Amino acid sequence: MGERAQQIPFYCDGSYLCEPCAELCRTKVQRQKPVKTKAYKFNYQCQCKFMRGGCKLRYQGEEGVVLSEEERSKQKEDYKKYLNEKLLMMAAREVPLNRLNQQQFEFSLESNLENAMLYDDEITRAVALSCIPPEIVDLASNPVQQLKELVNWFKFEFFSWCDKPPCPSCKSDQAVERVGSDTPNAEDREYHASQVEKYLCKNCKTTVRFPRYNHPMKLFETRTGRCGEWANAFTCLCIALGHDARKVLDWTDHVWTEVYLAQWERWVHIDACEPLFDKPLTYEKGWGKELTYCIAFSSKEMVDVSKRYVVDPVLNRMRRDRVNEKWLADTLQQRREALWSMQGDSQAQFLRKRYQIEQGHLDAGSAHKFPSEPFQPRQSGAQ
Numbered sequence: 001m002g003e004r005a006q007q008i009p010f011y012c013d014g015s016y017l018c019e020p021c022a023e024l025c026r027t028k029v030q031r032q033k034p035v036k037t038k039a040y041k042f043n044y045q046c047q048c049k050f051m052r053g054g055c056k057l058r059y060q061g062e063e064g065v066v067l068s069e070e071e072r073s074k075q076k077e078d079y080k081k082y083l084n085e086k087l088l089m090m091a092a093r094e095v096p097l098n099r100l101n102q103q104q105f106e107f108s109l110e111s112n113l114e115n116a117m118l119y120d121d122e123i124t125r126a127v128a129l130s131c132i133p134p135e136i137v138d139l140a141s142n143p144v145q146q147l148k149e150l151v152n153w154f155k156f157e158f159f160s161w162c163d164k165p166p167c168p169s170c171k172s173d174q175a176v177e178r179v180g181s182d183t184p185n186a187e188d189r190e191y192h193a194s195q196v197e198k199y200l201c202k203n204c205k206t207t208v209r210f211p212r213y214n215h216p217m218k219l220f221e222t223r224t225g226r227c228g229e230w231a232n233a234f235t236c237l238c239i240a241l242g243h244d245a246r247k248v249l250d251w252t253d254h255v256w257t258e259v260y261l262a263q264w265e266r267w268v269h270i271d272a273c274e275p276l277f278d279k280p281l282t283y284e285k286g287w288g289k290e291l292t293y294c295i296a297f298s299s300k301e302m303v304d305v306s307k308r309y310v311v312d313p314v315l316n317r318m319r320r321d322r323v324n325e326k327w328l329a330d331t332l333q334q335r336r337e338a339l340w341s342m343q344g345d346s347q348a349q350f351l352r353k354r355y356q357i358e359q360g361h362l363d364a365g366s367a368h369k370f371p372s373e374p375f376q377p378r379q380s381g382a383q
Helices: 019-024 069-091 099-120 122-131 143-158 186-190 216-222 227-240 313-319 325-341 345-364
Strands: 004-007 010-012 015-017 042-045 176-182 196-201 207-211 244-250 254-261 266-271 294-297 302-304
Touching: 099 122, 099 216, 099 227, 099 244, 099 294, 099 325, 122 216, 122 227, 143 227, 143 254, 143 266, 216 227, 227 244, 227 254, 266 345, 302 325, 325 345
Parallel strands: none
Antiparallel strands: 004 042, 010 015, 176 196, 196 207, 244 254, 244 294, 254 266, 294 302
């Protein structure tokens, strides 16, 4: 309450309410049941504070009754407890099984896993290592410093951001406008570009193609793109340096990297686009995003790491309405078991134990206990 948010409005007694207030408000003066409007979301501020009567969310007493500070504090804590219980009940509702949504979600899982497998190719890793300055490679004994140096070099010297490609004739992107998409050709498909953006230069009428390459080998050649290209190339560089790294896909349109630091015994968030190091709450607190699903991909595992990046796991659960939670958990577990079985017995045992420890950290909200201030707004461009 009190902040603008992307949500479906509920209409009641002349005001628009958010879903929690519409379902949970216990005020006795409510004259009509809140009615859900059309099922689309837009930015608005919940108006429950404008409802007539004593709104419990404002911790007021009955009309005409003055509460002491102690009574107001107790009422506030009582209602917080009540609200949390109801929110947990709402979050526990399972999304109905939807075959089409599941097929689309599963296709995204499989395509990102296929992409993550490319990082382990020996030739690709050798090319990746050859791109990194020797002074960064030599920092192997200090992995934290090495990763910090790597992300800064990658951001400011190696890779470039591309909202739209420059015209090859005019050598500028000022007059270039997107006019649709193009069919991937043989080279595009070879380097895993399933999408090709099509642009037109208004000055010279030249058509400009921008394949969204996913193969790190090609990205080390082009050295440009948006967050998808940045995360693919950077994650591969981390692996080339000997780090255990994985790509994280955010279903609200962003991609970044996680690296496991043995000395810290946990996964560390790294976003090469910004650049950010170990600041997982930036997306919700700094950018104002409302995250849903954040899935990590590597050749060794596929893990739902959403809890690491959200401020409130309960509200995050309420926003996860694409697929059934049990279906998602079972699907990820099946993929993990299949990937672990390919690693050999001792490595599989190590990965299972590490995964269990990670789940304990995520459930306990351990990521929120590490320093992550300040929360900067987004520095890079669009997806």
